[in-house]
Amino acid sequence: MASDFYTHFPLRANRVHEACGPSALGFAFAVAGQRRGTALWVTEAWHAGQINPAGFAPYFDPRDLLIARGKDQTDVLATAEEALRSGAIALTVITVTKPIGLTEGRRLQLAAEAGKSMGLCLVPDGKGSNAAETRWHCEPIFDAADSTLQRWEIIKNKSGTLATWIVRWNVEARRITVVSEAG
Amino acid sequence: MSRRVVSLWFPRLASDRFLRSRTIDAPFALTHRQGNTERLYCLNAAASQQGLHTGMGYSDARAFCLDLQTHPADPAGDQAFLKVLARWAKRYCPWVGLEGADGLVLDITGSAHLFGGEAPLLHDIHQRVTRAGLFVRSGVADTRGAAWALAHYGKGIAARAQQLDAIGQLPVAALRLDQKPSIALQRLGVKSIGDLHALPRATITRRFGPEVLLRLDQALGTQAETISPLPDPPAYQVRLSLPDPIGLQADVMAGTARLLNQLCEKLTAQEMGARVLQLCLRRVDKGTQEIEIRLARAMRDPHRILTLFERGIGDIDAGFGIDQMRLVATLVEPVVVEQVTHSQVDAGDKLDDLITRIGNRIGLDNVQRFLPADSHIPERSFIVAPAAYSTPAGRWVSLRERPIQIFPPEPITGAGATPPASLRWRRMSFRVERATGPERIAPEWWLSDENWRSGVRDYWKVETKQGRRLWLFYTPQNPAWFVQGQFA
Structure with missing residues (x-):
């Protein structure tokens, strides 16, 4: 049921969500494109420079993207909290390399609520925090006809059920559309 | 006389x-x-x-x-x-x-x-x-x-x-x-x-x-x-000597507010804005402590600057008390007076304040943005500039699809000018189902780039049965295969 997807996908505002899997970057840019506003990409300095503006330009205008490079994960989380709390940023994407604890996750959540902003943590597989509102696992799948097909799966949801969808990127409309719901 | x-x-x-x-x-x-x-x-x-x-x-x-x-x-x-x-x-x-x-x-x-x-x-x-x-x-x-x-x-x-x-x-x-x-x-x-x-x-x-x-x-x-x-030349510094030493954070903030008001009046009179501010606090025992804030934009609004000092003042060790405060604008820039309209939104101000606050923690140069560059070389098609010293500009047009993630080329085994039928990359094995290409990109001979010594590159978008869509290239002048990026 496609409508079910749209109750989940424009992710719940004022919360921090998580994404993992090989297509987590694509998921982050799809979310950023929906949020409309400035996005802040917070990473550790050594980890930065992996995203390619020419590549994500169809999803999200690189002019609206700011990058913050922190020294370590503490810096990254502090920067993210500051950005979420300020309310000047529509989406804060946080690249996490080490698992974050419940305290840190909860602080981010409170900051997002205070600033009426949205956060998205890109976590390594299975390293998420329990404080996250939802966690999505995203991976590309092969299809003979379509080269944008992806499987998005909610693997944690605080206020709802888990589900899986096959989605594709509609190039003309510049948005994510659901192809089918997979069990 | x-x-x-x-x-x-x-x-x-x-x-x-x-x-x-x-x-x-x-x-x-x-x-x-x-x-x-x-x-x-x-x-x-x-x-x-x-x-x-x-x-x-x-x-x-x-x-x-x-x-x-x-x-x-x-x-x-x-x-x-x-x-x-x-x-x-x-x-x-x-x-x-x-x-x-x-x-x-x-x-x-x-x-x-x-x-x-x-x-x-x-x-x-x-x-x-x-x-x-x-x-x-x-x-x-x-x-x-x-x-x-x-x-x-x-x-x-x-x-x-x-x-x-x-x-x-x-x-x-x-x-x-x-x-x-x-x-x-x-x-x-x-x-x-x-x-x-x-x-x-x-x-x-x-x-x-x-x-x-x-x-x-x-x-x-x-x-x-x-x-x-x-x-x-006008000196942008003000100071405050106190008859009795102070130590409470609220008191220091109040003193700073008083100094900021004076400094900002001076800046307004000269149509300047501060870019770097330094607050020196002298303690009773003659030790001095300095707080430096770097602003993302030249500013002379005392209320906005004052909140930026909060974090620094919280970290100050007042010892037996502070009896002299000095505020210096060490770097100033001209600020042009702008027409304010009723439809103006202050999102820009909030964003600049945020950049300043983040910049004071991780360094103002570490808050960056992408600017387009005029080059066909994938890794040089953009430059990364500090956000505080640049404005978003340019148009992002790519004629061909580009991966959203690029990294330094990682070699894989393969032979011949067409992509191998199966490949191993990062300890994962993939079977190639569809390959789109080649797109030939020649090195910029007028710049000597170590990575492009191997000559021209033929880029392929490869879709694997396992799902991943990779960006491979082959160097015909120096036969070898590499992975350089990943599509969404």
């Missing part, structure tokens, strides 16, 4: 300034375009000896002097250099003004004794200026006019209250007259200032107008003349 004035004249200021950086023994001149012709602007001593003079046409000068070397003049640079000299001259007295385009005037009243008298002072000036590679002439007198006359036409020091004796022998041109009255006076046989002084005053005014007598009176001191010193 009567006034004493030193007049300094640098007759070859422009050429001396140019020759300070390189030595030329031959005749040398700076040329300047006036109207339609190149004219000599300033000469060195060797060129003057050859009979050349300022204002001469450049082609005439070349005809007279075959080995003349020239360079275009830079009058604005000379003027700036003269201001530097004026600042230097403050070592002799606090009251230094400019005299035309190539001279300085110093009011040394009451400061000559610091250098052992007027003659040692003048000697010191000459020695230092000559060592700096400049030619200088000087005069000391009771008045600005007399000192000027001595610097340009005479020499030495005029005794106190004896101006006429000192400059009486000098020609009338030494009175800073225009060319016309000075030539007319010479035609009448009035050669020297002494002759002019002996004439009845009424006849001079009737014949030449008031200017000649004004200049004469100024030189002799009967008419006052001011020397206007250069303005000091």
Whole structure:
């Protein structure tokens, strides 16, 4: 049921969500494109420079993207909290390399609520925090006809059920559309 | 105590300034375009000896002097250099003004004794200026006019209250007259200032107008003349001394607010904004602690800046208390007053404040944004610039699909010009189902890039059965396969 997807996908505002899997970057840019506003990409300095503006330009205008490079994960989380709390940023994407604890996750959540902003943590597989509102696992799948097909799966949801969808990127409309719901 | 004035004249200021950086023994001149012709602007001593003079046409000068070397003049640079000299001259007295385009005037009243008298002072000036590679002439007198006359036409020091004796022998041109009255006076046989002084005053005014007598009176001191010193550059610092030491964070914030209000008033008056602010807190035990904030945008709004100090002040160790606070804007930039409209949103301000706050934690240079660059090379198609010093610009157009993630090329095994049917990458094995390509990208030969030594690259988008869509390239000139990116 496609409508079910749209109750989940424009992710719940004022919360921090998580994404993992090989297509987590694509998921982050799809979310950023929906949020409309400035996005802040917070990473550790050594980890930065992996995203390619020419590549994500169809999803999200690189002019609206700011990058913050922190020294370590503490810096990254502090920067993210500051950005979420300020309310000047529509989406804060946080690249996490080490698992974050419940305290840190909860602080981010409170900051997002205070600033009426949205956060998205890109976590390594299975390293998420329990404080996250939802966690999505995203991976590309092969299809003979379509080269944008992806499987998005909610693997944690605080206020709802888990589900899986096959989605594709509609190039003309510049948005994510659901192809089918997979069990 | 009567006034004493030193007049300094640098007759070859422009050429001396140019020759300070390189030595030329031959005749040398700076040329300047006036109207339609190149004219000599300033000469060195060797060129003057050859009979050349300022204002001469450049082609005439070349005809007279075959080995003349020239360079275009830079009058604005000379003027700036003269201001530097004026600042230097403050070592002799606090009251230094400019005299035309190539001279300085110093009011040394009451400061000559610091250098052992007027003659040692003048000697010191000459020695230092000559060592700096400049030619200088000087005069000391009771008045600005007399000192000027001595610097340009005479020499030495005029005794106190004896101006006429000192400059009486000098020609009338030494009175800073225009060319016309000075030539007319010479035609009448009035050669020297002494002759002019002996004439009845009424006849001079009737014949030449008031200017000649004004200049004469100024030189002799009967008419006052001011020397206007250069303005000091504005100092953006304020301080607060407290009768009793303070230690509470709220108190320090209140003190900072008071300082900020004063500083921002100063900044507003000068139409400037602060970019870097430094707050020095001196403790009772003489230890000082500094808080520096760097702003993402030049600002002069005290309320917005004050909140940015909160974090720094929270970290301060007040010890036994703070009894002096000093706030300095160490870097300022002009801020243009902007029209505020009712439809304006303040999202930009909030964003700038956020960049400042983040920048103060992780360094302002670490908050960045992408700017497009004009290159076909994937890793050079963008540049990363600090967000505080750049504005979002340009259009992001890519004619072909590009991966959203790129990394340094990682070699994989493969042979031949078409992608391998199966590949191993990052300890994962993939079966290639569809390959799109090739797209050939040639290295930019005008830039030497270590990574592009292997020659042209044929890029392929490869879709694997396992799902991942990778960006591979093959280097035909140096056969090998690499993975460089990943699509969404």
